[in-house]
Amino acid sequence: MRKSIATVSVSGTLTEKLAAIAAAGFDGVEIFENDLLVSPHPPEEIRARAADLGLTIDLYQPFRDFECVPGPLLAANLERAEHKFRVMERLGADLLLVCSNVSPATIRDDDLAAEHLRLLAERAAEHGVRVAYEALAWGRHVNEYLHAWRVVNMADHPALGTCLDSFHILSRGSDPIGIEAIPGEKIFFLQLADAPLLAMDVLQWSRHHRCFPGQGTFDLARLVRHTLNAGYAGPLSLEVFNDHFRQAGTGRTARDGMRSLIALEGELEGASHPSVPTGFAFAELGGTGELGEVLGALGFARTGAHATKPVELWSQGEARLLLNATGTQAPALVAIGLDSPHPTGAVKHAESLLSPVLPRERAPEDAPLDAVAAPDGTEIFFCDTAWLTDFGPGAAAPGEITHIDHVALTQPLHYFDEAALFYRSVLGLQPQESLELPDPYGLLRSKAMSSAPGGDVRMVLNIAQVGAGHTPWQHVALATGDLLATARRLRADHPDLLLPIPANYYDDLEARHDVDPELRELGVLYDRDEHGGEFLHLYTITIGRVFFEIVQRTGGYQGYGALNAPIRLAVQHAGQPMMSQ
Amino acid sequence: MRKSIATVSVSGTLTEKLAAIAAAGFDGVEIFENDLLVSPHPPEEIRARAADLGLTIDLYQPFRDFECVPGPLLAANLERAEHKFRVMERLGADLLLVCSNVSPATIRDDDLAAEHLRLLAERAAEHGVRVAYEALAWGRHVNEYLHAWRVVNMADHPALGTCLDSFHILSRGSDPIGIEAIPGEKIFFLQLADAPLLAMDVLQWSRHHRCFPGQGTFDLARLVRHTLNAGYAGPLSLEVFNDHFRQAGTGRTARDGMRSLIALEGELEGASHPSVPTGFAFAELGGTGELGEVLGALGFARTGAHATKPVELWSQGEARLLLNATGTQAPALVAIGLDSPHPTGAVKHAESLLSPVLPRERAPEDAPLDAVAAPDGTEIFFCDTAWLTDFGPGAAAPGEITHIDHVALTQPLHYFDEAALFYRSVLGLQPQESLELPDPYGLLRSKAMSSAPGGDVRMVLNIAQVGAGHTPWQHVALATGDLLATARRLRADHPDLLLPIPANYYDDLEARHDVDPELRELGVLYDRDEHGGEFLHLYTITIGRVFFEIVQRTGGYQGYGALNAPIRLAVQHAGQPMMSQ
Structure with missing residues (x-):
């Protein structure tokens, strides 16, 4: 037409x-x-x-x-x-x-x-x-x-x-x-x-x-x-x-x-999306050094290195993070790899929707990788499993963490609608809950999207409407089957890595819910949905623009613990220990 | 309480x-x-x-x-x-x-x-x-x-x-x-x-x-x-x-x-404002050079110089502009002098309302001047007539321009309410119309205030909600009793000084109102209120952050020609000739 x-x-x-x-x-x-x-x-x-x-x-x-x-x-x-x-x-x-x-x-x-x-x-x-x-x-x-x-x-x-x-x-x-x-x-x-x-x-x-x-x-x-x-x-x-x-x-x-x-x-025309992603292949972080230390502390192992680029693969279960030492930027989330049933179809679909296809500087022996730029600058890769071969034979990396649960990306203020349409039309994600949360220096507006209600690819788009001088954070949330075990280990071995949660939060939580007192000892946050689904989660401190969340969902919980985000924001703003960068 | x-x-x-x-x-x-x-x-x-x-x-x-x-x-x-x-x-x-x-x-x-x-x-x-x-x-x-x-x-x-x-x-x-x-x-x-x-x-x-x-x-x-x-x-x-x-x-x-x-x-307590201003004593502009040339072209004469500071007084009728060469800033409106029945009472009132009283670097022979800082940084002086003596004996400076009609100040986005309350409580101005006008790169939000409906002190507070890289303009509007005469003279002697108005504007204006075709020739804008009051005005080009407007009100017109502001904004943005600065 x-x-x-x-x-x-x-x-x-x-x-x-x-x-x-x-x-x-x-x-x-x-x-x-x-x-x-x-x-x-x-x-x-x-x-x-x-x-x-x-x-x-x-x-x-x-x-x-x-x-x-x-x-x-x-x-x-x-x-x-x-x-x-x-x-x-x-x-x-x-x-x-x-x-x-x-x-x-x-x-x-x-x-x-x-x-x-x-x-x-x-x-x-x-x-x-x-x-x-x-x-x-x-x-x-x-x-x-x-x-x-x-x-x-x-x-x-x-x-x-x-x-x-x-x-x-x-x-x-x-x-x-x-x-x-x-x-x-x-x-x-x-x-x-x-x-x-x-x-x-x-x-x-x-x-x-x-x-x-x-x-x-x-x-x-x-x-x-x-x-x-x-x-x-x-x-x-x-x-x-x-x-x-x-x-x-x-x-x-x-x-x-x-x-x-x-x-x-x-x-x-009733056209269906040619290649809705089925999971996260990887999340790629710019910056190395301390990021590697943090991943090691979280139980990740360095299981490979790119054959031709300064990129390391860190793995645990099906969670894979790439650390890219190209350039000298402060640590930031720069790319997301999505498991795609038909990578070529996906990138053609993205191109038909006017997404800029990224030129790949690729050595002849590298696996082909199709990628487009999202409106916020994040690179989106459509992957089959071939990309892993660029990182050598690899090794199993067992641990409590099983996979990437979601990634949260901060959007530029004037392009939030554009980003939502991009992730919906280009990736085939469906919008879920939209929220507005208090931040000590403004408001956080947030929209969750997923590959289907309860699907394997979950993203959270945030706009931080905050005063000048505050960094917009991004994060990668990692899923574990036993958060308390993960938290116990981190609390024992790397207590400085965990974002400290105020005692006032637990005083209030314990008045609202009948929860395990160990949550307070470990600094674990808690949410429960109206159907009894539960969400346990913890945050690391921030490195550059990035932090990690570790989450456990039970009983069909589909949310993101949004009620607890204001606690996190306040602690992050309040100048809690951050690793130097 | x-x-x-x-x-x-x-x-x-x-x-x-x-x-x-x-x-x-x-x-x-x-x-x-x-x-x-x-x-x-x-x-x-x-x-x-x-x-x-x-x-x-x-x-x-x-x-x-x-x-x-x-x-x-x-x-x-x-x-x-x-x-x-x-x-x-x-x-x-x-x-x-x-x-x-x-x-x-x-x-x-x-x-x-x-x-x-x-x-x-x-x-x-x-x-x-x-x-x-x-x-x-x-x-x-x-x-x-x-x-x-x-x-x-x-x-x-x-x-x-x-x-x-x-x-x-x-x-x-x-x-x-x-x-x-x-x-x-x-x-x-x-x-x-x-x-x-x-x-x-x-x-x-x-x-x-x-x-x-x-x-x-x-x-x-x-x-x-x-x-x-x-x-x-x-x-x-x-x-x-x-x-x-x-x-x-x-x-x-x-x-x-x-x-x-x-x-x-x-x-x-029913307290009345101790000193509502009765008029503009002066407007003070930072920067000199081209500003002086523009004022000369507008019919102003340099009628005095401050005894101890690098400040010139330019006058025409009761309109007085100070050019302050202190510092090296780009031309900008830095201060407003208000005729105040009781300057000392006014500044005490301002101080009681938590306004920062400005320290005056004053030579012993200078007239005392009481001033406070407005939330947008503009200095507000409360004046009796003594201040003029600092500028020497002076001279009559006849011309078409009779006085300052209003000043328009751009406000920082997050402090618009604060500014409105300041001008209302500290200066005793009353809020008049609030408007929202299209700008090619955003919106202009505008609130007019005056010392009484139709009072002698009129101010317009603007917020420019525009994309990055666009200068927020300020301006001084000067009143004339015969705008067409002023326009004819400027058009003949200083045609490059006038902001060019698109012919499309006049095509539309002439379809809406039965107006003098000379408006089009001279580049004069026009508005009429519902009671038949009329407003003729023209704009100069912009020097630094500042431009001048010349206005004529007849028949009790109380507005600001807001309908024409989008025309001005578009021409200003479109990169019309600006004097170098």
């Missing part, structure tokens, strides 16, 4: 926007009036610029508060419209969006609305322009999409149709199945936006919190299917008002929008 | 919070449980620390979801309470806040609520603890303050009273006059928070958008008056959940909170 986007959805000047939108692969644009008004370029030049970039101008918008006004105002409104038509002729745009009137002075009379819109359509037709009438969710009188369609139908003019906007329909909880009753040729345009579920004024929700399809909670595939069933043949067009996108990079947001439409198309 | 604050209102560790709260001059604190749980210090140590700092622990909170539970849960809840009582004994706190139950399983039965609370009070009394029951605005059954009081009254136990929270009362639109019907000795505690008027879920509103008294829209003075009339003799205690405060400096937020209570006390 043709793909379009409103210029208001990305940041920058109008010419920057057009260039980025074309570069991301869109076919057309909606020109948002304010973007034109503030531009130094006359409409003719914008028209030429778009044409040079291969972009059609699919819509000009918005035209507001037109219909159902008292008599004297109607003439003024038609005069305003004549001006828009002239601008549109210069711009080469032939479709005008008219939003339902929000003015308190609007007359509640559908016949009058139809009469006024018919007058507008007649004038429009003289300029070769068509008019798409849309119900704003907060329209004074017309605020339901089927109501807008009834008015359009009554007006009965070939230059008048309706515009559907997923936000205005789904934010009100309207059922999109009614779209199928509208003749497809009268659906002049379809605008798509997703949004998180927020209990707030719908206008503010619409103006600040829209996001691209797949980043929120709306079922857009269903809405689009109904629209296609109705016979709609126009473009899928993104119209997103989002405070973060306004501040983000133009090209990056345009690509993110295109990724969302490609993923939506895949969903419409 | 005694002043207290909940530890959750400021950022940091519990010990950082206590130190900052004491330093700001509070008498007591509410200990927020999570702050204690994450602290490495046992309750006894916190108690000692508070005592050393001269702080009483006025309240421990919150205790949730206690009353109206089914039988088996009641025993568990009383056990939970016993734990809190023990913690409070260690902490030396004797008042526990109990929030009305929000659980869906709550039984709707006031008799049962009273019975349960009475049981709780009996247990509490054994520990020397009292219980303050509060209606949360989103409580399942009890969510009105008078309902909470009825339950407390029914329970009839000396260790049980009610807690009033201004947010929970005013966010629901309840009339606080009902407070007067509650016996003062049964009002165990009063928590104060202000908030901007937001149409959103009340819980989210409460958890993220509370602010200090005077920073929002609630009439807190009235609520406190009713509470005092009822006979309440406890502290005024701030309890504010605010995402920005969480990320801001601990000491700074604590001082800001104290300032809000001092200002509120002043309001309660």
Whole structure:
């Protein structure tokens, strides 16, 4: 399907926007009036610029508060419209969006609305322009999409149709199945936006919190299917008002929008993900030295070294960590290897979703490795088992730790939605719980994703909204079958490695739950879900940007001990012993 | 009155919070449980620390979801309470806040609520603890303050009273006059928070958008008056959940909170501001060179030089600008002089509101000048006319420009509320319109303040929420009685000085209003209010961080041409000619 986007959805000047939108692969644009008004370029030049970039101008918008006004105002409104038509002729745009009137002075009379819109359509037709009438969710009188369609139908003019906007329909909880009753040729345009579920004024929700399809909670595939069933043949067009996108990079947001439409198309076609990962092959940490000491203390053994690169493999059970001494960065989580049933298919899928495929500096004898860059810069590798051969014959490394339970990645503030869509569409992970946790210097916002509810690949995306000067931490959580045994050993042999947990925490925990007093002695944290599933976990101190968590899940516990994260954050901030780096 | 604050209102560790709260001059604190749980210090140590700092622990909170539970849960809840009582004994706190139950399983039965609370009070009394029951605005059954009081009254136990929270009362639109019907000795505690008027879920509103008294829209003075009339003799205690405060400096937020209570006390006493400014004495710009050239082009004359400092006075009509060559900073607005009826009273008032009084490096012969630092770093001088004598005999400097109309200052993101309260309480300015305007790279949030509606001192506080790498601009707006004449002269003599306005703006303006075509030729912007008041204005290019606006108001126009600001921002961002600096 043709793909379009409103210029208001990305940041920058109008010419920057057009260039980025074309570069991301869109076919057309909606020109948002304010973007034109503030531009130094006359409409003719914008028209030429778009044409040079291969972009059609699919819509000009918005035209507001037109219909159902008292008599004297109607003439003024038609005069305003004549001006828009002239601008549109210069711009080469032939479709005008008219939003339902929000003015308190609007007359509640559908016949009058139809009469006024018919007058507008007649004038429009003289300029070769068509008019798409849309119900704003907060329209004074017309605020339901089927109501807008009834008015359009009554007006009965070939230059008048309706515009559907997923936000205005789904934010009100309207059922999109009614779209199928509208003749497809009268659906002049379809605008798509997703949004998180927020209990707030719908206008503010619409103006600040829209996001691209797949980043929120709306079922857009269903809405689009109904629209296609109705016979709609126009473009899928993104119209997103989002405070973060306004501040983000133009090209990056345009690509993110295109990724969302490609993923939506895949969903419409019923395409399944070619290679949902089945587990963690490895987590790769930049920096060595003390990281190796810590891994040794955690029971890992150095079981191999890369044949051609300064990378060591440390193993315990099925948990594998790579220590990469390339460069001199402070310890940080730099890459994640995922067990992939079809690595080549996975990377092609990622590429089709506009993910940058990473060039591999590879010696001829190295195993092929397919990798893409995640929005936060983390490298994601799709692995079969061949990669292990690069690290020599290896050796069994038994221990209490069995595998990587999850990794937690800190996201840049303005790209959280982009990251969530990346991990969802490119890796096939499903969003789980979203949380907001107090941090002594701000808030931690957190979204968990997994390869299926209870699947083997779990990731936690965090945004640290904290004051300046605080490091955003990342961590690798390692699973053990007997956390108390692991904790006893660490407490005895490496007490300085463990993050100290305040006694006040245990005073409170023991008041809430009947727990083993050994938890307090060992510094182990505890959570219990409503079904009796239990979670035991402990944290190491931080090395550079990284720390480790060791976890034990029992009774089907699916969470991440989020209730305990504020304890961890406070202790980390409070300048507890950190290894020098 | 005694002043207290909940530890959750400021950022940091519990010990950082206590130190900052004491330093700001509070008498007591509410200990927020999570702050204690994450602290490495046992309750006894916190108690000692508070005592050393001269702080009483006025309240421990919150205790949730206690009353109206089914039988088996009641025993568990009383056990939970016993734990809190023990913690409070260690902490030396004797008042526990109990929030009305929000659980869906709550039984709707006031008799049962009273019975349960009475049981709780009996247990509490054994520990020397009292219980303050509060209606949360989103409580399942009890969510009105008078309902909470009825339950407390029914329970009839000396260790049980009610807690009033201004947010929970005013966010629901309840009339606080009902407070007067509650016996003062049964009002165990009063928590104060202000908030901007937001149409959103009340819980989210409460958890993220509370602010200090005077920073929002609630009439807190009235609520406190009713509470005092009822006979309440406890502290005024701030309890504010605010995402920005969480990320801001601990000491700074604590001082800001104290300032809000001092200002509120002043309001309660009916104290009027001792010296509301009557006009702008001057605006002082750092940097010279090109700034002088620009002022010359705008018709200013260099009418004096400071006797002992590298500061020049440039004048036109009653508009006076100081160019300060001290240091080597890029051109910026560094100070504002305000005509003050009683400069000494004004600075004492500012000092009583915790504003840092600036030390003046003054030669013996210089006129005395009283100044304080605003939260954004701008120096605010309170002036009579003596200051002018430092600049020599001076000379009349006639011209079209008559005076300074307003100054616009960019605020740091996390301190916008603090700035608004400063300008309101310290300078006696009243908040006018608040706006949100599109910027090509984000949003501009803007609040106008003036010495009275239509008063002579107007300021605009802006926050630029834009992507990285964009300069936050400041500007001085100069009033003229004939903008077209000024524009004609500038267009003829200094065309490069004017910010170029896109033709698209005029195409649209002419469709909206019947305006003089000369506006387009001259690059003058236009706005009209609903009463027919008109605003003509133009902008200069930017020098360093600063630009100038020239404005003409007619017909009682009180705004700032905000509709045109997006045009300016786009042209400024688009890399229009800027003088080198």
